[in-house]
Amino acid sequence: MRIVDTHLHLIYPDRFSYPWLATKPRLNWQPWTHEAYFAEAVPLGIETALHMEVDVAEADIMGETEFVLGLPRIAGAIAACRPEHMNFVDQIEQLSEHAHVKGVRRILHESPDDLSQSDLFIENIRHLPDYDLSFDLCLRDDQLYLGVALAQRAPDVTFILDHCGNPIPNGSGLDPWRASITEIAHNPNVVGKISGLVNHCDPGWTAETLRPYVEHMIEAFGWDRVLWGSDHPVATVTGGTLTDWVKATREIVSGASPDEQARLFHRNAERIYKI
Known part of the structure; x- marks a missing residue:
């Protein structure tokens, strides 16, 4: 089963500034290049990937986008943006x-909750369909209500919820995350991305650690509104590898039909991100 990775981060510290990496020593010790990623990814069935912005310094947003779009096997980019600014449409x-450029993202899980709820922010993202762009939502599990409000106030925008809404398997666990996912999935303009789960696991996680989270995402969103993403290399910080995550996901959905698996691993990505 071929895979389109909808959430690849590439890190080139010799080219761009990533202020947040100063607090992430496990990621900040080397470049994370497309050559290294695809050397591991292609044997796993990953044919192509969408680059997800890496929260570069604001001055580097356009440079990062243009650079990654010139790399082999990168089918598109989700670029950083600042909807809280007056010049957002520009x-x-x-x-x-x-x-x-298939969509945009503004990191929200480390921002004040009210950032995404202002009238300016909402009015700005309402312009995204005019440019055929989606909006990736990166929220903590305790912030998912903010995503519900965004989806309802901008019903014509396609929102992609990153990282299953960031549940904490070794912390708060399934509840109240499960009810929050069900609520946000009731909005037909929200898509769920199955990615980033392992970031919140203790080392030694297995497919069974992740299974209830993946299965609830599929139950809540349905097979037509789920995507798969690696979140590489952030997903390596708890000791796992890209190979581990791919194998775990394949194991979890092994009982689904080939058509359902194809929707998760590549068909929905091609449709929703217009690859």
């Missing part, structure tokens, strides 16, 4: 000049 107009 920014997405510039981004949309690149045909392979």
